[in-house]
Amino acid sequence: MLKSWKVRIGLSILTFFVLLAVFGPVVGGDPRANDIQAISQAPSFQHLFGTTQFGQDVLAQTIAGARGSMLVGILAAVIGTLIAILVGVPAGYFGGAVDNGLNFLTNLFLVMPVLPLILIVAGYVQGTGPFVIALIIGLFGWSGGARTLRAQALSLSSRDFVLAMRMVGEPHRRLIFCEVLPHLTGWISAMFLHGMIGGVMAEAGLAFLGITDSGSISWGTMIQAAQQQSAVLRGLWWWFVPPGLCIALIGTAATLVNFGVDEVSNPKLRMARRSVVVRTRKVAEA
Amino acid sequence: MSQPVLEARAVSKHFAAGRSTVRAVEDATLALLPGRIVALVGESGSGKTTLARLLARFYAPTSGEIRLHGEAVQGKPREYYRAVQLIFQDPFGSLNPLHRVRYNLERAVKLHHAVRSKADLDEKVVELIERVSLAESYLDKFPHELSGGQRQRVVIARALAVEPKVLLGDEPISMLDVSIRLEMLNLLERLRAEDGLALLYITHDIASARYLCDDIVVMYAGRMVEGGPKEDVIADPLHPYTQLLIDSSPDPERGDRNNLFDAEDLGEPPSLIDPPSGCRFHPRCPVAMDICRTQAPPRTELTDGRWTHCWLQEKK
Ligand SMILES: Nc1ncnc2c1ncn2[C@@H]1O[C@H](COP(=O)(O)OP(=O)(O)OP(=O)(O)O)[C@@H](O)[C@H]1O
Ligand code: SF4
Ligand SMILES: [Mg+2]
Numbered sequence: 001m002l003k004s005w006k007v008r009i010g011l012s013i014l015t016f017f018v019l020l021a022v023f024g025p026v027v028g029g030d031p032r033a034n035d036i037q038a039i040s041q042a043p044s045f046q047h048l049f050g051t052t053q054f055g056q057d058v059l060a061q062t063i064a065g066a067r068g069s070m071l072v073g074i075l076a077a078v079i080g081t082l083i084a085i086l087v088g089v090p091a092g093y094f095g096g097a098v099d100n101g102l103n104f105l106t107n108l109f110l111v112m113p114v115l116p117l118i119l120i121v122a123g124y125v126q127g128t129g130p131f132v133i134a135l136i137i138g139l140f141g142w143s144g145g146a147r148t149l150r151a152q153a154l155s156l157s158s159r160d161f162v163l164a165m166r167m168v169g170e171p172h173r174r175l176i177f178c179e180v181l182p183h184l185t186g187w188i189s190a191m192f193l194h195g196m197i198g199g200v201m202a203e204a205g206l207a208f209l210g211i212t213d214s215g216s217i218s219w220g221t222m223i224q225a226a227q228q229q230s231a232v233l234r235g236l237w238w239w240f241v242p243p244g245l246c247i248a249l250i251g252t253a254a255t256l257v258n259f260g261v262d263e264v265s266n267p268k269l270r271m272a273r274r275s276v277v278v279r280t281r282k283v284a285e286a
Numbered sequence: 287m288s289q290p291v292l293e294a295r296a297v298s299k300h301f302a303a304g305r306s307t308v309r310a311v312e313d314a315t316l317a318l319l320p321g322r323i324v325a326l327v328g329e330s331g332s333g334k335t336t337l338a339r340l341l342a343r344f345y346a347p348t349s350g351e352i353r354l355h356g357e358a359v360q361g362k363p364r365e366y367y368r369a370v371q372l373i374f375q376d377p378f379g380s381l382n383p384l385h386r387v388r389y390n391l392e393r394a395v396k397l398h399h400a401v402r403s404k405a406d407l408d409e410k411v412v413e414l415i416e417r418v419s420l421a422e423s424y425l426d427k428f429p430h431e432l433s434g435g436q437r438q439r440v441v442i443a444r445a446l447a448v449e450p451k452v453l454l455g456d457e458p459i460s461m462l463d464v465s466i467r468l469e470m471l472n473l474l475e476r477l478r479a480e481d482g483l484a485l486l487y488i489t490h491d492i493a494s495a496r497y498l499c500d501d502i503v504v505m506y507a508g509r510m511v512e513g514g515p516k517e518d519v520i521a522d523p524l525h526p527y528t529q530l531l532i533d534s535s536p537d538p539e540r541g542d543r544n545n546l547f548d549a550e551d552l553g554e555p556p557s558l559i560d561p562p563s564g565c566r567f568h569p570r571c572p573v574a575m576d577i578c579r580t581q582a583p584p585r586t587e588l589t590d591g592r593w594t595h596c597w598l599q600e601k602k
Contacts, residue, residue: 160379163344165390167367168444169397182384 001065013249014193021070023061031064031217032055043238050238054227057262061222062242067159069246070201072134076199079138081192084145090247091146092153093176094238103150110142118202122211137202138195145191156180178284190258199255204247219243289356290317291484292370292452297350299336306559311562312508313350315585318484322331323474325495325516326488327531328505334488337505338456339402341486342372368398371445372454376461377437378439381429387440388425391415394447414443418473435466442473446481454486468501471498492535496520501591504528507556507566509582511533514592520585524594526571565597573598 034055043050049058092101121136122128153176156162162179170179198273200219206212206222207228226232226240294316301308311333320323325524329333340347343363358525361368364483374380381390391411401407412422418439426502429437443452455474459467468479475498486547489495496516503513512525523529562569568578577597586599 158475160374160376161382164372164374164380164441164444165382167342167371168394168448169364169367170393174393178385179382182382 003144004260006256007260010253010260013253017029017066017070017246017250017253023066024066027063029057029060031060036213049242050236052225052239053231055237058222058238058242062219062246064217065219065222066246067245068130068202069220070196072130072137072203072218073196073199073250075131075134076141076202077192077195078139079135080195081145081188083142084149084191085184085188086171087142088146088149089176089181091154092150092155093157093172093180095154095157099150102146106143106146106150109140110147111142113207114140114260118206119209119211121239122206128206128211130216130218133203133206133212134199137199137206141195141198141202142216145195148191149184150188152184153180156183177247178241183263193254197250200247200250204243219246288319290353291355292318293353293356294341294537295353296350297337297340297347297352299333299340299345300348303559307562308558309531310508310558311340312561314505314510316341316486316503316510318486319481320451320484321478321480322473322501323485323487323499323502324503325499326503326505327490327492327495329490329531329555331507331558332509333558334490334505335456336371337487338486338506340456341454342370344479367450368448369450370452370454371450373445373456373458375457376392377434377441378461380441381437383429384426386425387415387427387429389439389443391425391447394444396526410447412445413568415440417441417446419469433466434462435470438462438470439473442477446477452458452484452486454488456500458486460490467494468497470504474498480565490522492531493595504531507561508558509566510595511567512592512594512596514588515590516590518590524588524592524599525567525596526573526598527567548582567593 002257014160037055039053039055049062050224051057087102087106088161091099093104105281118136118140122133125132125136157180158174162175165175165179203218206221207218207224210224212218213220220243222243223240226236229236229239231239236273294314296313296315297311298309298313299311301310314333314337316326316337317325326334326337339345341352343359343366344353352368353359354366379578382389382529385516388411389593390429391408391414395401395407395410395414399410401410411425415422415425420436420439420443424432424436424440429440432440434535442453442458453474458474459470462470471494474487478485487495487499496550501514501517503517504511504519504525506527512519512523512528519528523532556566556569562579564580565571565574565578565583568574571578581597583595583597583600585593587597
């Protein structure tokens, strides 16, 4: 999988941003410091990315924003992926009544108008810091993943090796976690990446709509602040382009990685290869 | 004669396929005795795997019952699997590619034996792998590092950890290299002799059945057509289908004549969605009578434990 250049570039971009989120704020300046001498200045040597209306350094803000955005993205992905696993895999594995119940739940979340609901919930919850935002995004964003995992678990759990271990007396819990789940790692990591990117985007959207606490710094709140001060009309492009570009880059990285993951974990391709092997063997025998 | 360990009594299995029904197994009766090997012979699609999976309780029978130690089985199969283990047709599919051989055997041992220490566990695992004639070094390999025959041995070792009474082998050698098939058959033979296992050996090739088994049961299009001790059945087949099957299988003793026959001689197996009425073999039977077209032949018990489903024998 790492052989594909698409995957490598995509992962490099993501790694860059993760590193930026972790170490950036240590290196970068104080994103909240107001430099009264430099208000709404274009990029210069002093302020490489220019400054905002309030004299804050855009570079420092972008770096701090990476932390805010990535934190929400990763948290949302963890929550969403976990729920997807806990709902999707047992549904596919057990089938029957368990499946019906869990599938109903999944479909419910699948058809729910997510954005309005997020708006309502976010408006209702007191204090919308990064953790609450991530929780909301994760809670509303797992259903697609659960459906994919359900389908995969369904076909896996009737495979011979699962049946064989069941005959040996392996309990369901271990069959799910030790026999079925390890085969889904490709899907799960793809899902996690999806969730992360989706989380970053959703956070930006929510911030833009003014739902996130404006006290926390993320790419979303930056764009929102720029928007509020009509940066576009006033030609302060350096204020909103860096965070926007970062979001776009993350999106690109996700697409690139997905191409690679698809090639690796698409079971149809793999199955096709296996059946070809079996068929050729049969022909050779005959 | 001792009591059967595992019995199928008049079991049928119908699968729903869209709006139609696939009558994969119809009215099958079979008994497995300790220390005896029964071969189930039939061409592809005759319902052998379906019957094996019924016996392994992967499906519930549409009608009829499975009996273990003389009692009809019901409820959760956990206890059942202490007595009955199935070896799958495809050794490439029945080991999880992500687990080493050791993991498979250790899990089986832990689930079925009280192991006191790591040393104890190791000892049992080594014992198992040696029973299937594999060296200890194979324990730390992944399935993809093994040949088909070696995998099938590991699968058998894992099943043996359970110390079952019955081993069901669903064409255990059909996907193996010709060169190692004989070894596998000898391994099965040894298990029967050492452990007194009751063995069901499923195959589509009558030559390997002839080599291994004590009794033979022939299936055609989901129905059993004939059964009995192997020498008698092979030397003097009573059912026209068995005759065809034996005639078309290569037999070194009968010389070249058989090369004239090949699988095509057996013709197309009938559809199981809409099987022929009466005897399912009647469209191809050279001696079919009127009654064959309308009524399914009942089981006719003959001498020496032989039986058949054919109007010819019933009429006599
Ligand atoms: N789960 C299922 N659903 C529907 N039809 C099935 C199912 N399993 C088996 N069948 C059908 O039942 C029939 C008997 O199949 P089975 O696998 O038992 O044959 P077999 O004797 O084992 O053949 P082979 O020698 O090719 O393994 C076939 O026509 C098959 O298509
Ligand atoms: S019952 Fe009739 S059709 Fe069937 S095998 Fe016997 S003679 Fe042939
Ligand atoms: Mg089969």
